Amino acid sequence: MRHRIASIVLAAAAVAACDKPANAPVEPTSEAPVATAVAVDAQADARFAEISARWVEGRFRLSPVYATAMGEHRFDGEIDDLSAAGRKALLEFSQQTLADLDKLDSAALSRENQVDALILRNQIEFDIFGLQTLQDWAWDPQVYSQLAGGAIYSLMAREFAPIDQRLASATARIEKLPQVFAQMRENLDPKRVPKGHAETVSKQHAGVLSLIDDMLLPQADVLDPPARQRLDAAVAALRVAVAEQQKWIDETLVPNAAGDFRIGATLYDAKLRFALNSELSRAQIGERAEAEIVRVREQMYQIARGVLAGKPDAPALPETPDEAQQQAAIEAALELAYAERPARDQVVATVEATLAEATRFTREKELVTLPDAPVKIILMPEFQRGVSVAYCDSPGPLDKGLATYYAVSPIPEDWTDTQVDSFLREYNTRMLHLLSIHEAMPGHYLEGAHSAKHPSMLRGVLRSGMFAEGWAVYAEEVMMDAGYLDNDPLFRLMRYKFYLRAVANAILDQGVHVDNWTREQAMDLMVRRTFQQEREAAGKWMRVQLTSAQLPTYFVGVQEHFETRRAVQEREGDAFNLKAYHDRVLSYGAPPVRFVRQLMLDEAIR
Secondary structure, eight states: OBOOOOBTTBOOOOOOSTTOOTTOOOOOSSOOOBOOOOOOOHHHHHHHHHHHHHHHHHHHHHOHHHHHHHTOOTTTTOOOOOSHHHHHHHHHHHHHHHHHHHTSOGGGSOHHHHHHHHHHHHHHHHHHHIIIIIOGGGTOTHHHHHHHHHHHHHHHSSOSSOHHHHHHHHHHHHHHHHHHHHHHHHHOOGGGSBHHHHHHHHHHTTHHHHHIIIIIGGGGGGSOHHHHHHHHHHHHHHHHHHHHHHHHIIIIIHHHOOBOSOOHHHHHHHHHHHHHOOSOOHHHHHHHHHHHHHHHHHHHHHHHHHHHTTOTTOOOOOSSOOHHHHHHHHHHHHHHHHTSOOOGGGHHHHHHHHHHHHHHHHHHHTOSOOOOSOEEEEEOOGGGTTSOSEEEEOOOTTSOSOOEEEEEOOOOTTOOHHHHHHHHHHTOHHHHHHHHHHHTSSSHHHHHHHHTTSSOHHHHHTOOHHHHHHHHHHHHHHHHHTTHHHHOHHHHHHHHHHHHHHHHHHHHHHHHHTTOOOHHHHHIIIIIISOOOHHHHHHHHHHHHHOSSSTHHHHHHHHHHHHHHHHHHHHHGGGOOHHHHHHHHHTTOSOOHHHHHHHHTTBOOO
């Protein structure tokens, strides 16, 4: 999962028959319209450039933590205002920009600007939806905990400026963090806060102090005496404020949290449209995902028959199995892969080795141009833990030459041996190969490095999560088809299992938030139908409570990536070159995937 700094003003910003890709696309229902020749109006493009630049500038001023994450450092000493006045300022700014866009003749824009105008409109409408309708500022305490952690982390994680400058900015933000806590107490209505959200933030809250102690204070000796004195005073005041806030969270928020984490059909459908910026509806996503589960399980069964053949303890392996026989065979084959797993204290070392191998293979097979930007494996910061096992944290598009972080969450120290065993069965050695492919090479890290080269600043700061997550899942399939790990059948089996997680994500998200699924229904989908281990499934059950409309990005994104590739292959025929195709797809700066297709195939921008 690609890392995002959470903020109230950052609403969301992504073969042979037996070996047919598990995520092979569904046939489109109608032919896409071809672009018609329209005279490009230079004045319209200039006007849009003015609107776009003004929005970026205003957005950065209203969301300084977001600005820092994007690589704009003029506001590094400021912090977001989540008060009623701050929300009003963002709303009025968004409404004014939307009115300016309405005055444009979008058909007169260049094709690239038509795409950017639609991306900008979607984001502004998403911001307004978040402020007025979803109102997560009133019920989701993660808005505040992620803002507090991100305010410090985004300054200290990368060396974009001399340490004394970054420490000065951090000092200014530390002085302002108590006001974020005060706004949290003022804005949140405990009756609307879900219990899981409150309990998660209770565990995360002290993480801001670990950032201070681990990332900031060890470097503070470079400051001159007045600056150091100011920093020490700010940190001392923050420790008091964090303790007071922890007491409020534990004694007021958690006991009184009574909200429903399910956001319901109306809010879900609206949020899904904004988050995906796709033409697929919730119903279409669900239908495709259910069909994929059936298809992928059939592929996994065929692999299971091969790896279990001749083994004395193998279950029945008929050519046409019933559901129980299929289940037993796949589970037995998966046990062979689960047997090869790292020790509890060797997960990070194994991740390092898998990243090196994935990088070597991608280069050797010439699948895509490799970036020059560095990537580093780090332990996930404490304030980010509890939602996912790993994420890729790319530098902001305006920061150049800085490292990408591949963050891995450590196994919690309080887990029992049974829980650790469940986790390591899921994240066995082959699965860690897939994790490195997805998060780093040629997944998120590579995609992010390519996308950052696009000249549009707007497209850089509004990268599509669906494009990014879809690309990462697509990359897994590309590596498998290219023969990664010497065409190891157990790797292929694990790849399909990993892909089933993406498919299940899409079903799970709407099942919980719209169809009121119970934990038992969710666990059945994850553990039985898609073969996830209990620890993985339990973590995903919590994640689906804490988030909404993000889990479908993986499946919808990869479906659209495969449809785009197929359409380009059909047009180019024998001239199609996979590396050239990948480089071109990544050159567009990660807009929603449908726009990539429209630009590549000269279809109407819609």
